Amino acid sequence: MARTDQTQAAVLGALSVTPMSGYALRQEIRDTLGHFWSESFGQIYPALAELARHGLVERRGGERTGSSTFAITAAGTARLRELLAEPAQPAPPRNPLLLRLFFGRHLGPDACRELVQQSRARAEDQLARMAAVRRELAADASSPADRPYWLLTVSAGEHAARAQLAWADEALAALADLRSADGADRLPSASPTPEEHP
Amino acid sequence: MARTDQTQAAVLGALSVTPMSGYALRQEIRDTLGHFWSESFGQIYPALAELARHGLVERRGGERTGSSTFAITAAGTARLRELLAEPAQPAPPRNPLLLRLFFGRHLGPDACRELVQQSRARAEDQLARMAAVRRELAADASSPADRPYWLLTVSAGEHAARAQLAWADEALAALADLRSADGADRLPSASPTPEEHP
DNA sequence: GGGCACATGTAAGCTGTTACATGATTAA
DNA sequence: TTAATCATGTAACAGCTTACATGTGCCC
Structure with missing residues (x-):
């Protein structure tokens, strides 16, 4: 319902295709979902932290910096399904x-x-x-x-x-x-x- | 440039057609600009106050509540032209x-x-x-x-x-x-x- | 050694919605 | 008198962007 859920859906969705880093996540969202979706670093990293806290994604590799990747868990896949099933309310238009x-x-x-x-x-x-x-x-x-x-x-x-x-x-x-x-x-x-x- | 400017442009623009109350303003924006624009009360009233403070709109009629209307001033018309001339940056898509x-x-x-x-x-x-x-x-x-x-x-x-x-x-x-x-x-x-x- | 791409995060600040508080006027 | 509509505003909060801070690894 809340907008955060949408960010979580985008993050979980991208990770459902293949595990990757937060940095790569942002690039994927920009390059592949770019014509209908957008997320900034300020959204992605807190979302990843939140998702990891709930066991919906799993951090693999370098804890600090370097080649760490996030992978979706089984619980994460279930959550993704839930989020996607929620009604898609169109945002108020601003052209x-x-x-x-x-x-x-x-x-x-x-x-x-x-x-x-x-x-x-x-x-x-x-x-x-x-x-x-x-x-x-x-x-x-x-x-x-x-x-x-x-x-x-x-x-x-x-x-x-x-x-x-x-x-x-x-x-x-x-x-x-x-x-x-x-x-x-x-x-x-x-x-x-x-x-x-x- | 900022979003506030866009709200001011919408408010000034609507008042450039005819003077009206803040309440009517919101209805006009919803009903007439509805398919490409939206503003809420929480935006409209502060914007009107700000515009009045700068002499861009003028309050007429009942100060309190009732039949008060806001009218655009000459300075307001000039400001509207400025605002409309600013580059129209499309918002990041979210579908x-x-x-x-x-x-x-x-x-x-x-x-x-x-x-x-x-x-x-x-x-x-x-x-x-x-x-x-x-x-x-x-x-x-x-x-x-x-x-x-x-x-x-x-x-x-x-x-x-x-x-x-x-x-x-x-x-x-x-x-x-x-x-x-x-x-x-x-x-x-x-x-x-x-x-x-x- | 310098610069660049990769990588993670935080904090400040703005925009915008929602809910609430208040009151006048009008019609049933 | 009660309800609906008109009318003005405020406060709390959510969402999002931007800028900043920090550090690694690699290539020239």
Whole structure:
């Protein structure tokens, strides 16, 4: 229910694939879950300590620093199942781009176009990253049981990115219309409106 | 840059459309910006106090309780422009549904299907809400200068919701395949594998 | 010997939600 | 008069990021 549970679920989940260090855990979460999840060091290490205290993960190797790894225990796997079965409550939305566009009248069409273009570029990046992940998954033969589930999240990222691209193109066109209409209103003498869109 | 600035931007932005009370502010933000933004009382009232202290908004009417309203000042409008011009940094993603699906092996295909179906239902809800907003906007003739910008955010919501629908259908099909493959693996004697996918 | 990647942790501080306290107005 | 809605605020707490402190092992 609490957010901490989500961090624990992410940590236990990652360790259910393979044992690793806290440092590697953070990299895995950033690189593999990056398009739909994030955790910082300040979350991961306390979570690992808590999980170890309850016997849900086990520390192996160098106690201090160096090549220590954390492995999930049987109790940890059971706990993971519990955590995953809890209802997935979506977080309250906070989209700073759409906030700016909603009050875009104060920014003007050109500044808005720039924002949308940045968003479009991010979507293309994401599409490229998703394609790269697909290639990696195709090349890597480990964890065959996990693969179909991982592909679902990749597909979600692709659908979202393509939708963002399509919306951005539509928004850019609308803002272009707005700009010329605006210009015609406010600067009637600026230029003889070189080309009107039919 | 800080999150507080975002709250101030949302509050100033809403008041730039029309003056209203803090209570109404919260309702407007929930009902109108709801699909891409959220603020709670605990954010709104301190933000209003802070803005009033700096002369960016002005309290009118009953000082105590009752029919008091807050109105944006000229300085407030200028500040809003500044805030909106600041770079829109996207928040770190946190999608509890995709987290569960990624580790879906531990949940099994059926539990995953249920999650996806819930997500699909939410997307349909959102699509319906966006359609309602479109109707309201078409009927309401006030704020014509804001309308094109508002429509951009509605369109973003529609694109996102449609993408979620398309993905959900794809995911449900994939999970159905997985379920039957799984059943064939784990329960070879259950039924003579009625239909195999080629 | 210096720099870099690996590795573990803590503390401060901000953001944000929730629950609570308080009271006015209005409708049943 | 009781309940619901409108209205304003505060306090406690949870979640999360960032920066810092510390140390190892390896390669150039």
